Amino acid sequence: MIDLINSSPAFTAFFCFFICAFTYEIGLWLNRKTGLIILNPQLIAIGLTILILILLNINYTVFDGGANLMNVFLTPITVVLAVPIYKQIHLLKANALPIIIGAGVGSITSMVTVYLLCKAFHINEMVYTSLLAKSVTTPIGIEVSKQLGGIPSITIIAIIITGIFGGMAAPWLCRFFKIKNAIARGVAIGTCSHAMGTASAIEMGEAEGAMSGLAIGIAGLITIILALLIPW
Amino acid sequence: MTLTKPFNLIRELTILFGICLAAKLIANIMPFTMPANILGMVLLFVLLCTKVIKTEHINATSDFLLHNMAFFFIASGISLMDSFVLIKDTVLIFLFICLFSTVVTFAATAYTVTLVTHIQKCLLAKKAIKTLKEAHHD
Numbered sequence: 001m002i003d004l005i006n007s008s009p010a011f012t013a014f015f016c017f018f019i020c021a022f023t024y025e026i027g028l029w030l031n032r033k034t035g036l037i038i039l040n041p042q043l044i045a046i047g048l049t050i051l052i053l054i055l056l057n058i059n060y061t062v063f064d065g066g067a068n069l070m071n072v073f074l075t076p077i078t079v080v081l082a083v084p085i086y087k088q089i090h091l092l093k094a095n096a097l098p099i100i101i102g103a104g105v106g107s108i109t110s111m112v113t114v115y116l117l118c119k120a121f122h123i124n125e126m127v128y129t130s131l132l133a134k135s136v137t138t139p140i141g142i143e144v145s146k147q148l149g150g151i152p153s154i155t156i157i158a159i160i161i162t163g164i165f166g167g168m169a170a171p172w173l174c175r176f177f178k179i180k181n182a183i184a185r186g187v188a189i190g191t192c193s194h195a196m197g198t199a200s201a202i203e204m205g206e207a208e209g210a211m212s213g214l215a216i217g218i219a220g221l222i223t224i225i226l227a228l229l230i231p232w
Numbered sequence: 233m234t235l236t237k238p239f240n241l242i243r244e245l246t247i248l249f250g251i252c253l254a255a256k257l258i259a260n261i262m263p264f265t266m267p268a269n270i271l272g273m274v275l276l277f278v279l280l281c282t283k284v285i286k287t288e289h290i291n292a293t294s295d296f297l298l299h300n301m302a303f304f305f306i307a308s309g310i311s312l313m314d315s316f317v318l319i320k321d322t323v324l325i326f327l328f329i330c331l332f333s334t335v336v337t338f339a340a341t342a343y344t345v346t347l348v349t350h351i352q353k354c355l356l357a358k359k360a361i362k363t364l365k366e367a368h369h370d
Contacts, residue, residue: 016307020303020306020307021303023306024302024303024306041302042302042303042305042306042309045303045309046306046310046312049306049310050310050313053310053313054313060310060311060313060314063307063310063313064307064310064311067307067310070303070304070306071307071308073297073304074269074304074305074308075252075255075256075268075269075272076248076249076252076272076293076297077298077301077304078269078270078272078273079248079251079252079255079269079272079273079275079276080248080276080290080293080294080297080298081273081298082273082274082276082277082280083276083280083287083290083294083298084298085277086277086280086281086287087287089281095349097348097352098344098345098348098349098352099345101344101345101348102341102344102345102348103341105341105344106337106338106340106341106344107337109336109337109340109341110333110334110336110337113332113333113336113337114329114333117328117329117332117333118329121322121325121329123322123325123326123329126318127318127319127322127326131326131329131330134330134333135333135334135337138301138305138308139269140267140270142308143267143269143270144267147267151315151318152308152311153308153309153311153312153314153315154312154315154318154319156305156308156309156311156312157309157312157319158326158330160305160309161327161330162330162331165330165331165334166334166338169334169335170338173335173338173339174342177338177339177342177343179342179346181345181346181349183345183349184341184342184343184345184346184349185342187341187342187345188337188338188339188341188342188345189338191337191338191341192334192335192337192338192341193334193338195301195302215341217273220270221270224266224267228266
């Protein structure tokens, strides 16, 4: 099988897709069975796939070549984020100012906090430039990270950790900070923990979910603009 | 009847990939770096707002992609295999930075939205009182 992986690109592509999809299904099943947020399907799939690759002694460059089938979809995925924003355009129009200022302040806060913490802990530059975009949705985070000279894979891991934590902690954070306004809740969840947090915002209510979805796109755009403006 | 569905899917993919293609082309001729992903998102948003494209035209594909977003990022996450060495010594600090900044970001965003909404309401109320008073004087 190893010979086939090294010699046939089509075989490698099937193999990579199959491993990712199969481990993701296992993750989904485990998550459904246990109901534990920490058993995130994405995290399980990444862990199991790495384990399988190590056991089969396949190195990452070979895998990455085969994973093109999935990577090609990263652009259309970001593009379709425009659809939920368009569908909720009435909510955006009615609360444009609070949403945009809120997501803007949140995005700046996120980047400044990460920067200060990294300075305080003497984290090396490659790692902290990768962490700056950790609160935005993955495709945007990857782009910002590349642009700032970070390592996209570190950004992805930080984004996933942030997302899982945000989703788990959202109801608790709302209670702790005494946030009752649905728009404030939604925008805050979307700005600090992107799509993974949005899942838990949807459970709180329709307005929270809509606002959170909207905040993903707005916070992403603001972070992109900030990254363009800041000459690091 | 069953045959019409796959044809619609091809049309949806044509529209979506067409936007991606246009976005990549625009990104190439832009004088500064702007991710094609974001350009594509803005492009689709403009096309939807101007009603050139209706959500029905891309509904099945966009629903599929939005609901399965997480899956497509697995391959990118596996690059951790090669880059884990970079954070190996600082895993706990790394976790702390991620969690702490998330809490701070949540609070900053939520309070800003509440504050701006409140100020907007106050200004609107003041305006209303003013017009009421003026109407009363007249």
